[in-house]
Amino acid sequence: MNKERRVRILVAKPGLDGHDRGARIIARTYRDAGFEVVYSGLHQTPEEVVQAAIQEDVDMIGLSSLAGAHMYLLPRVVELLREKNADDIVVCGGGIFPEEDIPKLKDAGVKEIFTPGTPLTEIVAWVVKNVSPRGL
């Protein structure tokens, strides 16, 4: 019945951080894994990210952060999703995060954090296991 269901993911870069190579590589990797990726580009506010995620009806938001503002930006996205009754959308982070921040981010509702050195295949496998189209 749901054969044609396809995972949709928003890849976004929140905040004032211009380093998007990681985000682009992740987007490409997801495409090659058969996911539909909406790439929304640089310099997004958490509000813009959440609005785009809702309009695009994605199953997951992948947030890339390399500039140190993750402790505000990532939890804020989770919070806004809750406010909009859209907390069925899984939030993940990728980039450079100090070890001690990772448990705090997870407590705030970020489902997983991927740091430099994580093999792309591992990330894809995580998505396949933890994200399903429309929660089905």
Added chain:
Amino acid sequence: MEIAEKIKTGDIRAVARLIRDIDDNISDAREVLKDLYSSTGNAYVIGVTGAPGVGKSTLVDQMVNHLRKAGKTVGVLAVDPTSPFSGGAILGDRVRMQRHSMDEGVFIRSMATRGSFGGLTQSTRSAIDVLDAMGKDYVIVETVGVGQDEVDIVRSSDTTLIVLIPGMGDDVQALKAGILEVGDIFLINKSDREGVDKTVSDIRLMIEMDEKRYKDGWKPPILTAQAVFDKGIKELLDEIEKHRLHLSSNKGMVSTLKYEKTKNDLYEMIKDKIVKEILNDIVNSGEFEDAIRSIIDKKIDPYTACDKIVSAKLKSNIQ
């Protein structure tokens, strides 16, 4: 029923989910579309097409900006290609339109072309209806690069805009038989580049040679623009408005266009349903596999095999 009501009141989540269900081919979505049909036909649909990289997304972004300033609400459908290998896609048109994401009067949706069973045209057409029913004044459809399918989308638009850039030369020749014949307005974007005069005269020549186009009294204008600098966008929207008035001033033409659009929509819909229900049955039957082997082994020719399979299937369906 309840979902249809939510759509009509402009509920963003409901609209987003319905478009997803349409794309995913969920049968419940069809029921909602049935309820929505009576609320469609109010939005003005603009199709934007042209080769990859000519600046369609940037142009759409600027058009949205101008339309919003004029107090109009806008829905945008941006189509990007699906990978034929993985089935995945990168939908990047939103990058250029991000400034509108916090604007309640704008709804932007990226769509992938998906499979080969006509999914693009059908789900895009249905998505236009959804944005129309949610009350948007304008729906702008940005297609993927140039190809056969875009001609289909053009049939769903009130005004079709063809975007080109200077110096396309041979590309323009290649387009000649397809998409260039259906343009209502031509826009040469990136007009600061060399060769803009030649491109304008190439297009003009092509239009002048195509007398059929004048019959309804609308001769496609050729405009130039630099979308990234917001140059030429106002003029473009003025021309779109002129085209809209031209269409609405001619009652006979309105009904002809409506007839053609409805005919095409229904034709495509029937084709999709037949493909889905009958072709899938055939492909999944053992008979299909047997026929492939027989054809390879030269026991039967493909023409006879095709005739046999189809007539057997049609007979069994009638019974």
